[in-house]
Amino acid sequence: MQAAILDERKEQIYRTGDSPCEIACDRDSLAGAVSQRACVFCGSRVVLYPIADALHLVHGPIGCAVYTWDIRGALSSGPDLHRESFSTDLQELDVIFGGEKKLYAALIELIERHQPKAAFVYSTCIVGIIGDDMDAVCRRVEEETGIPVIPVQSEGFKGNKRAGYQAACKAMFRLVGTGETESISPYSINILGDFNLAGEIWLVRDYFNRMGIEVVANITGDGRVDDIRRCHGAALNVVQCSGSTMDLAKMMEDEYGIPSLRVSYFGIEDMADSLYRVAEFFKDSEMMERTREVVRLEIEAIMPELKRYKQALTGKKAAIYVGGAFKAFSLVKAFRMLGMTVAMVGSQTGTKEDYQELADICDPGTIIVDDTNPLELTSFLEEKSVDIFVGGVKERPIAYKLGVGFCDHNHERKECLAGFFGMLNFAREVYSSVMSPVWRFAPRLETSANSQESES
Amino acid sequence: MSKNPPKYLSTTNACKLCSPLGASLVFKGVAGAVPFLHGSQGCATYMRRYIISHFNEPIDIASSALGEKNAVFGGGPNLKLGLTNVIKKYHPEVIGIATTCLTETIGDDVERFLNEYTREVNDPNLLPTLVRVSTPSYSGTHMDGFHAAVTSILDTLAESGPANDTVTLLPGLVSPADLRLLKEIMAEFSLPPVILPDYSDTLDGPAMSRYEKIPAGGTTTTDIAKTGSGRAVIEFGRTLTQYHGGGELLMKRFGILRHVLGLPIGIRETDAFLEVLAGLSGGRAMPASLAAERGRLIDSLVDGHKYLFGKRAVIYGEEDLVVGLAAFLAEIGVKPVLCASGGKSGQLANAVEEVCRGMMDEMPIVHDGTDFFEIGEQAESLKPDLIIGNSKGYPLARKLDIPLVRLGFPIHDRMGGQRILHLGYRGAQRLFDEIVNTIIDRKQSKSPVGYSYM
Numbered sequence: 001m002q003a004a005i006l007d008e009r010k011e012q013i014y015r016t017g018d019s020p021c022e023i024a025c026d027r028d029s030l031a032g033a034v035s036q037r038a039c040v041f042c043g044s045r046v047v048l049y050p051i052a053d054a055l056h057l058v059h060g061p062i063g064c065a066v067y068t069w070d071i072r073g074a075l076s077s078g079p080d081l082h083r084e085s086f087s088t089d090l091q092e093l094d095v096i097f098g099g100e101k102k103l104y105a106a107l108i109e110l111i112e113r114h115q116p117k118a119a120f121v122y123s124t125c126i127v128g129i130i131g132d133d134m135d136a137v138c139r140r141v142e143e144e145t146g147i148p149v150i151p152v153q154s155e156g157f158k159g160n161k162r163a164g165y166q167a168a169c170k171a172m173f174r175l176v177g178t179g180e181t182e183s184i185s186p187y188s189i190n191i192l193g194d195f196n197l198a199g200e201i202w203l204v205r206d207y208f209n210r211m212g213i214e215v216v217a218n219i220t221g222d223g224r225v226d227d228i229r230r231c232h233g234a235a236l237n238v239v240q241c242s243g244s245t246m247d248l249a250k251m252m253e254d255e256y257g258i259p260s261l262r263v264s265y266f267g268i269e270d271m272a273d274s275l276y277r278v279a280e281f282f283k284d285s286e287m288m289e290r291t292r293e294v295v296r297l298e299i300e301a302i303m304p305e306l307k308r309y310k311q312a313l314t315g316k317k318a319a320i321y322v323g324g325a326f327k328a329f330s331l332v333k334a335f336r337m338l339g340m341t342v343a344m345v346g347s348q349t350g351t352k353e354d355y356q357e358l359a360d361i362c363d364p365g366t367i368i369v370d371d372t373n374p375l376e377l378t379s380f381l382e383e384k385s386v387d388i389f390v391g392g393v394k395e396r397p398i399a400y401k402l403g404v405g406f407c408d409h410n411h412e413r414k415e416c417l418a419g420f421f422g423m424l425n426f427a428r429e430v431y432s433s434v435m436s437p438v439w440r441f442a443p444r445l446e447t448s449a450n451s452q453e454s455e456s
Numbered sequence: 457m458s459k460n461p462p463k464y465l466s467t468t469n470a471c472k473l474c475s476p477l478g479a480s481l482v483f484k485g486v487a488g489a490v491p492f493l494h495g496s497q498g499c500a501t502y503m504r505r506y507i508i509s510h511f512n513e514p515i516d517i518a519s520s521a522l523g524e525k526n527a528v529f530g531g532g533p534n535l536k537l538g539l540t541n542v543i544k545k546y547h548p549e550v551i552g553i554a555t556t557c558l559t560e561t562i563g564d565d566v567e568r569f570l571n572e573y574t575r576e577v578n579d580p581n582l583l584p585t586l587v588r589v590s591t592p593s594y595s596g597t598h599m600d601g602f603h604a605a606v607t608s609i610l611d612t613l614a615e616s617g618p619a620n621d622t623v624t625l626l627p628g629l630v631s632p633a634d635l636r637l638l639k640e641i642m643a644e645f646s647l648p649p650v651i652l653p654d655y656s657d658t659l660d661g662p663a664m665s666r667y668e669k670i671p672a673g674g675t676t677t678t679d680i681a682k683t684g685s686g687r688a689v690i691e692f693g694r695t696l697t698q699y700h701g702g703g704e705l706l707m708k709r710f711g712i713l714r715h716v717l718g719l720p721i722g723i724r725e726t727d728a729f730l731e732v733l734a735g736l737s738g739g740r741a742m743p744a745s746l747a748a749e750r751g752r753l754i755d756s757l758v759d760g761h762k763y764l765f766g767k768r769a770v771i772y773g774e775e776d777l778v779v780g781l782a783a784f785l786a787e788i789g790v791k792p793v794l795c796a797s798g799g800k801s802g803q804l805a806n807a808v809e810e811v812c813r814g815m816m817d818e819m820p821i822v823h824d825g826t827d828f829f830e831i832g833e834q835a836e837s838l839k840p841d842l843i844i845g846n847s848k849g850y851p852l853a854r855k856l857d858i859p860l861v862r863l864g865f866p867i868h869d870r871m872g873g874q875r876i877l878h879l880g881y882r883g884a885q886r887l888f889d890e891i892v893n894t895i896i897d898r899k900q901s902k903s904p905v906g907y908s909y910m
Contacts, residue, residue, distance in 0.1 A: 004545065006541055006544060006545065008541075028521065028523050029497055029519075029521045030521065030537075030541065031519070031520045031521045031534045031535070031537045031538030031541060032492075032518050032519075032520070032521075032537060032538030032539065032540065032541030032542040032545075033518075033521075033541055033545075034500070034516050034517070034518050034519070034542075035497055035501070035519075035521070036501065037497065037501060038497070038498045038501040038502055039496050039497060039498025039499075039501070040498070041498055042498055042501075042502070057466070060557070061474060061557045061592075061593040061594040062467065062470050062472065062473075062474050062593065063473070063474035063476075063477070063499065063502070063503075063557075063593045064498070064502075065467070065470065066470040066472070066473055066474070067473070067502040067503065067505070067506050068502065069469060069470070069848075070851070071505075083851075084468055084469060085468065085469050085470065086466060086467070086468055087466070087467045087470065088466060088467070089466070089467035089470065090594050091594055091595065092592070092594050092595045094594070095557075095561060095594050102465060105465045105466075106465050106466035109464060109465055109466050110466050110468075124557075125495070125496050125498075125556075125557060125558040125561075126557050126558055126561045126594070128527075129527060129558070129561050129562060130561065156496035156497075156498040156499070156558070157495075157496040157498075157522045157523055157524060157526070157527060157558060158523075158524050159523070159524070374514060374516050375516075375545050375546075375669060378667045382667070393505050393508055393509060394501070394504055394505055394508060396508075397508055397512055397513050397514040397515075398514050398667075400512075400663075401513075401514060401661075401663070401664065401667055402667055403663070441663070442663040443665075
């Protein structure tokens with residue numbers, strides 16, 4: 001199905017083999033390509049919304065807010081304000097005469113009603129164009145209400161999703177340094193880049209607690225404004241998800257000298273590795289002992305069942321398309337642990353370094369793709385004849401139509417897939433999909449090797 | 457005029473979607489069509505995700521993916537590049553181009569861009585039919601975009617010609633199951649329909665042996681052309697009078713006989729629809745199978761009437777859906793105490809009253825232009841027995857511990873949203889069974905006895 005790939009896209013697709021990985025990436029999406037990416041606003045809200053005791057107000061027409069209302073699996077142990085969808089719902093008159101008055105009134109109305117610890121105000125595509133001075137309105141409301149009211153420069157078209165991450169980090173950084181840090185242990189970290197989908201940050205916090213580490217702030221899963229205010233009191237930033245919160249870690253390093261470690265909580269190898277590296281950082285032999293114990297106990301608990309899944313799944317093939325490349329990397333390793341090979345892997349927002357790392361750990365002949373779209377995906381899936389596809393809501397129906405199993409690894413998931421326990425869940429989900437009897441009736445579509453149809 | 461204007465300035469948990477989404481759904485109901493949004497790509501992606509959670513089908517909506525430069529210099533080049541790429545990859549017959557708040561605000565002249573593009577390509581064989589519709593999301597709801605897209609399609613494709621038997625049906629936002637039922641009903645009356653949009657196959661396709669770039673199905677451009685010389689056009693929607701829409705276009709431009717009816721939900725509204733069909737098919741009597749369905753429906757309503765009389769429901773959704781539901785509930789003895797919608801046609805209160813008059817003592821409270829926060833406040837004080845509408849009512853239903861009867865769009869916490877039947881006697885039967893059984897289930901669960909016979 002070579003016709004599925006437009007000329008302009010060719011540089012963003014790479015097959016591992018002899019030639020070095022020269023994949024192009026971090027570009028704006030091509031018009032008409034039907035990219036799976038969303039926009040800058042998407043990047044911002046993904047990072048900030050899980051801060052559960054803040055008010056998140058979308059300044060713009062209704063679409064941005066209503067399509068994102070409670071779509072995420074980011075859980076909170078307390079307030080659930082982030083699960084509501086607030087918007088200034090700009091109308092035609094607001095576009096003509098400006099939306100500042102409405103923004104001001106909406107902020108006051110909602111802050112009075114909900115008494116949040118802070119407010120984040122997201123600009124959408126038309127805000128800059130109609131000339132609304134969101135900064136000014138936010139400052140005024142902050143003065144009047146006494147809580148931080150932080151504008152987020154998240155106009156949808158101002159770049160791609162990564163620009164949204166940056167805007168979110170800048171916004172959060174305004175809170176950092178405004179809280180008290182006296183009582184914080186020297187063995188302390190912030191967890192960055194985990195959004196507590198299905199309780200994953202609770203799982204990971206538990207590991208760290210058992211190691212003897214205090215977690216100062218969750219950034220941002222089950223996040224709290226006051227924790228973020230004092231997160232500069234931690235000794236180390238542990239950063240998952242290379243793209244979304246690394247900017248914040250860098251800002252904290254520049255301003256407060258706090259170093260950071262890049263980690264991943266997916267897959268046994270990477271989960272254990274992450275814990276060891278954090279323990280190594282603190283150079284405490286007792287902590288290292290405790291860490292070894294945590295890893296040993298956790299792996300013991302899941303190994304028997306995991307082995308059974310591995311037996312059934314060995315030899316099967318997988319395809320992966322996720323948002324951030326770090327996850328793809330961990331998934332390749334996780335599949336390897338289950339005896340499966342990965343025939344295609346890609347991400348929406350990977351960097352050159354990310355793709356190089358991926359190329360290094362993939363088998364020859366693996367397709368690596370950046371910012372793909374439905375037609376490319378179907379051609380890859382048909383070519384490679386995989387048994388399971390890992391992705392999000394927009395990838396799932398494509399997999400199903402092609403007779404391929406699916407693992408929901410996106411932000412809406414309600415299943416915990418991180419940590420050691422998460423690896424077991426992951427294996428279970430892969431197993432349940434691949435082994436279902438339904439594929440007898442909804443057969444895998446023919447590979448291009450078998451197909452007699454010629455591309456029209 | 458709205459009898460109960462919104463109390464609050466901010467919107468919390470909107471009871472509406474935005475205009476371009478409605479247009480996208482319509483274009484999915486045209487054969488060989490690809491919907492295309494002119495604006496930031498976030499719009500297309502979020503709408504795709506949203507529509508996928510209801511239909512569980514792949515939905516490709518293309519975008520011109522405007523960036524910062526384009527906001528300053530205009531989106532023409534991106535639009536043209538986007539169209540070229542869609543044509544290269546999908547080989548569509550039609551591309552439906554809807555605007556977004558961004559491109560409306562920067563004032564992109566899409567008509568001019570499309571004319572330029574057509575001249576630049578300079579080969580009608582290479583170009584699909586381009587239909588454009590203006591759908592700024594700061595104006596109205598997804599239903600505005602829906603109806604505007606239907607009008608644009610007819611505007612572009614309906615042709616005059618030798619008279620044909622076609623009866624054009626513009627049903628509005630109904631489910632694929634509803635569309636299949638409408639086709640059945642038309643066939644019972646031997647009336648050849650052209651239904652616009654018809655996404656009953658494109659948004660509810662089978663497991664197949666080959667992936668289709670553009671799913672098969674939808675109303676063909678050939679059939680749409682026929683609407684300009686057909687026998688009649690039937691439009692569903694009591695609040696449609698605000699729109700100078702598709703039916704009006706066919707009537708004014710081609711002299712087509714026009715009927716505007718309420719969505720055929722429940723006995724009276726379905727009777728009215730079938731009466732029109734009977735008239736169009738030469739005074740034919742109600743087909744036996746439909747008469748039998750009606751008879752069985754009424755029989756079941758009698759069987760269950762005592763469970764339902766005096767029960768109170770809060771209903772919400774698109775305005776025309778709310779009117780239809782109110783009409784049906786009135787027939788089974790359930791009082792729709794609050795009829796709510798995010799739409800603002802200004803017609804909702806009147807339309808609700810029309811279908812409820814004579815069926816109950818007090819008219820329902822009607823809130824238009826509202827959101828779920830206000831619906832929640834109202835519901836708390838009204839203490840209904842049922843909440844009826846799409847999945848967005850679940851948080852409220854859960855908070856108040858009131859059962860939710862799911863219907864409409866979107867359904868994203870259950871399977872089968874595309875298979876929910878609302879229309880006709882069969883739809884009313886299904887709705888009745890679900891509503892009465894929800895009430896019975898509640899009574900049975902809450903009773904300490906654990907009765908096996910209710």
